[in-house]
Amino acid sequence: MxxxxxxxxxxxxxxxxxxxxxxxxxxxxxxxxxxxxxxxxxxxxxxxxxxxxxxxxxxxxxxxxxxxxxxxxxxxxxxxxxxxxxxxxxxxxxxxxxxxxxxxxxxxxxxxxxxxxxxxxxxxxxxxxxxxxxxxxxxxxxxxxxxxxNTDLTIRQLVAHETKRVENTEFRLYRHFQHDFIVKEIRFQDDEGREQHFEERVRALxxxxxxxxxxxxxxxxxxxxxxxxxxxxxxxxxxxxxxxxxx
Structure with a gap:
């Protein structure tokens, strides 16, 4: 299969x-x-x-x-x-x-x-x-x-690492440029204490x-x-x- x-x-x-x-x-x-x-x-x-x-x-x-x-x-x-x-x-x-x-x-x-x-x-x-x-x-x-x-300006001003606390969740954000995409990695512990990892990927058009x-x-x-x-x-x-x- x-x-x-x-x-x-x-x-x-x-x-x-x-x-x-x-x-x-x-x-x-x-x-x-x-x-x-x-x-x-x-x-x-x-x-x-x-x-x-x-x-x-x-x-x-x-x-x-x-x-x-x-x-x-x-x-x-x-x-x-x-x-x-x-x-x-x-x-x-x-x-x-x-x-x-x-x-x-x-x-x-x-x-x-x-x-x-x-x-x-x-x-x-x-x-x-x-x-x-x-x-x-x-x-x-x-x-x-x-x-x-504005892709060029966004890449020039990219903040590589940032932490945001919303309610009881601390989000750790990592940004980089990779293979024609602007990537934001989102890491945090969910409400049960489990480590979570998501990404956002936007093509640098x-x-x-x-x-x-x-x-x-x-x-x-x-x-x-x-x-x-x-x-x-x-x-x-x-x-x-x-x-x-x-x-």
Whole structure:
């Protein structure tokens, strides 16, 4: 019998309660302010259909829904979607979905992929597959926003070791660059005192490589923004690469 293929890091870590514990202090106020600016920039029509692709526990999809839009949130983590379902209503839907699979819902006027929810896959070709699936779910003339870290700046500023205490858990974080990936190792003792080890791996994608992906997916790059205030991207100083794309 062939051995089972190794589990992808995100399929276990994102479903762990310790993932949500580590990141419980994420700045919701900053996220909502960013989304408000993004909506003013994109000015969707009131009847627009929006997709939050890799929606996590649904906080961004919920905000978009509160602005009056019909919103769908998709994420590969069953635990996250189970949590998000408490917010669902007639115009806010959540489903478990792997972005490497064709989308069964749509078409959408806008697709959002926010807060570095891309570039996780071991096989680089899967990035293009995911983008092609998203493009296929966009209406002609529809737009997609991909919010990614500024890779070069992130690598230059990488903090090699850090300790964070959240509730009763001390997380030991180790960061390094390895084989085209920015890697964060997460080590801690769980509530039963057992040592645990998880990883986060994000491919170190340059703007040029993203642009190559976009061409292969049939998406046209409209603009690159550099932060959550939507200022123009500067490769030397911007913390983010926020791509605005059009089908």
């Amino acid at each position: 062939l051995p089972a293929p190794p589990q992808e890091w995100f399929s276990t870590w994102f479903d762990s309660p310790y993932y949500h514990r580590l990141y419980r202090a994420r700045n919701d106020e900053e996220a909502r302010a960013f989304l408000a600016k993004l909506l003013r920039y994109l000015h969707p029509k009131p009847e627009a259909r929006l997709l939050d692709l890799a929606c996590g526990k649904g906080r961004h999809a919920l905000y978009l829904s509160e602005q009056g839009y019909d919103v769908t949130g998709l994420d590969l983590s069953p635990e996250s979607i189970r949590y998000a379902q408490q917010f669902a209503h007639e115009h806010l839907h959540f489903q478990v979905h792997d972005m490497r699979q064709p989308l069964l819902t749509g078409p959408f006027d806008f697709i959002f992929n926010l807060f570095t929810s891309f570039g996780y896959f071991a096989q680089e070709a899967d990035n293009v597959v995911a983008l092609r699936n998203a493009a296929a779910a966009l209406r002609p003339g529809g737009k997609m926003v991909i919010d990614f870290l 340059s703007q040029e490589r993203f642009e190559e992906y976009f061409r292969m997916a049939g998406l046209r790059l409209v603009e690159v923004l550099g932060d959550y205030h939507l200022t123009a991207f500067d490769a030397a100083t911007s913390p983010r690469m926020i791509f605005v794309l059009k089908k």
